[in-house]
Amino acid sequence: MVIFGATGDLSGRKLLPALYNLAKQRSLPAGFAVVGAAMDDLDDGAFRKHATERIKEFSRTQPIDQAVLDAFLTGVFYVKVDFNNLDEFKALQRKLEELDGARHIPGNRIFYCATPPPTYELITKQLQASGLSTGKGFHRIVVEKPFGSDLASARELTSVLQKVFPEDAVYRIDHYLGKETVQNILAFRFANSIFEPVWNSNLIDSVQITVAEEIGIENRGAYYDRAGTLRDIVQNHALQLLTLVAMEPPLAFDANEVRDEKVKVLRAIRPLTEEDVNLASVRGQYTKGWVLGQQVPGYREEKNVAPESSTETFAALRLYVDNWRWAGVPFYIRAGKRLPKRVTEIRIQFKRPPHLTFGRPATKELDPNAITLRIQPEEGISLKFGAKVPSAGLRIRSVTMDFQYMTSFLVEAPEAYERLLLDCMIGDPTLFTRADEVETAWKLIDPIEAAWRDGKPPLGLYAAGTWGPPAAAQLLQADGREWHRP
């Protein structure tokens, strides 16, 4: 596996620790080697030292097993690569061939672009020009989201990638899909017979998807100020969650079957017209405030952010999936930075019973039934239903039945990247996004983005540590609903 951008943040925080943990689980193939490729002038020893430090800091399993780490590091190498310099790609080619012989690797290659998206095209072209994209064994390329910044750029990127690699060798990572709890959405829906019959507009009132982060933009000001939450989170993570909740049962848990159904959902989402965008979307930007008990600066005071920036750090949408199953059911999405807590969840809100058998006074404390799929943290599922309060008379109150991964399985869930890296090695693209998924998602997002650029609706400000601008609450209030408090 060649990691471009091997000395960067993604590699250090996620990829190298994930590979170490795969080694610890003995999931890596014999002779497996990691070759770091980046602009920094390092040698193998220096890169191994760098890898050791990152693994020790960011590995989910602690303490580090030194024997495993030592063995893993014997397969870690480094080649300095300036992405503009074809000769250095050729040097990389020679290094890989040398490793093929030394470690008995049958020529299989995974090229992981842990680099900013603008470099994908250049790297792909250099891989082709240097001959690295062909030869014995498989040759796969992994790219991180965002896949383009709009439909046109996504198509362009796909076109560049597909000139060098066939679509089934392109692995677009949306790491959300590697999370156990995200995969469990499918298990919950399609491995149980009791939920699917109620999973439709007959009984479901609405669906809320929340992707909240308490952190700000950290050191990504330059990127984030161009992207914003709509592109950074909604276009990928949030829409992926929506597709998993709304999709029809696939014939099998097979890459194309699953992805076909997801694409159908995306195609069924009613596109927002310019007028709709005004009524059905909210954009916000955080100002200074308090998060987790600490005072934090406003977005415009962050490093590498324009002082007059109108980039959104919060987005909320109301979408409809126009198909038989979901007709008339609103899907509310909200995502943002500097919200009160880090939480991702999907809430399925059911309709109230058609008739109040027990009368309004008895049920005034009864909320509608709801299923909450908690993606992170405290991963699990809860079901809210009404129960009689044990006392004289008849009073019904909502209670919650909980399932929690942490206390139910007693095993650590693997990091999303562990699962995804392994899937890529064995050639299973089920949990990776296909080109048509990406493009269909951009088709939905582009009109919203265009209207937002024109200032419609106006940017709402919210204090860091709150749940977005007032318009976010109003979006649901207008429908007689309110956001669930995660």
Add this chain to the structure above:
Amino acid sequence: MAQAVSATSAPQTEAAWHRRDASIADVLAAMSDIRRKFAREEAGDDDAHPHPRSCVMTLIAVATTDAEEQRAQDIARRIAAQHPAQTIVVREQHALRGSQIEAWIHTDVQRPQEACAVQCELVTLHVRGAAGEHLAAIVDPMLVSGVPTYLWWVGTPAFGKRELEDALHICDALIVDSARFDEPAHGFHGLARLTTSAHRQLGVADFQWSRLRTWREMTAQFFSPLERREFLSGISQIAIDYAGDGRGNLVAAGLLTGWLSSSLGWKLRHASSGGGGSASLNFSALRGHPVEVRLRSVDRAGPVEGELCAVRVAGAAQRTTFRLEVELNPPRRRAPEGSSYQALHPVGAHDDAGLELASRRAEQHRGVLHSRLHTLHHTASGGAPGESRPRHPMVHSEDRRRPEKTAQLLLTVIQIGEGQTLRQVQQLEPPDEAELLLDLLAGGTRDAVFQRSLEAANALMRAL
């Protein structure tokens, strides 16, 4: 002078985790580790039957003094013994500089005989400086999703301040004890205002309302029999005594008056306050006849400031006069000389209530009590003997009047027309704050009767 409310001290157990300069992220990570460890320990080798996590609520207690913090911890632990919950006690230390948070996590494991063990978590946060003004930012990340969140402000809530308003947005209900408000009338007004200004699903509950349960029940039971319903429209005078020296805490008296007036549809016509904590309220009832309510403070040892000492209701209907008197720990009066039972049953309490008890025991000794049990044990409801006995409080006629300060007797006197005066003495268990809180939580915090009474009480207290 009414005694001040005393704080109970929490048992000091070793914290499962403590950090002097903690971030909320540290606390979250520590809680996660503690939960995981507990689940593993309880599961043992049995992977097939994983240990479920139980939690029925998150209780946030906000304290501003050592005594309040101790009280909150103590009550939280006692509640947790029966109801698995996560409690967060936030001790605000605005006056201290810096924005440091010191955090402790205590865990109590309950092992019911026929169910799996549950772990209750008590998180204590000492929040210094300005961070304490952003309560929501501190506790929101810790809330357990899907279960109700109750905000218990142990002292006087920060009415009108953003700190409280922000916190209310993340809670299902606010719980206060209006008996403990620093400025009772002002605080009560703030509480009433919240019910209209806060988010629409916010519940509000008051310990004081729970303490009034006995008084409300005794009053309602008097009017409960069908033949006495007409008396409701004949009420003409009400007198309420509350503990205090001068005009102290009128909240309980106001709430009871608010409950009566809002239930019976009375309109306030005139309100005036006199010296020494007395007040006069004039209402017009539905049929237009006047109702006079008099409130006065009485200096009693025993009850806490503002606690009700006596309620007297009088009136006439259907050409019959009626009178209901309910009195807490009635003052000692002269004992009749030479009473036969006195020699037999010295009680050391020569007041009406003590004499009543002694009299009963004398009868019991003569073998009379047993045969006349039903007639002696009539309840205030006036129902058939043996029926309609109030669930709260229990009647313990054979108990000796307890000498402890906490013992409470409730004397009820009923006079209807020219009939015999009916008397009843009940011994009340001293009010237990953990039980009061549980009563509020179990009974629901969206009590329409309380809300209505609160609004009516606020209106009349503002008129005074």
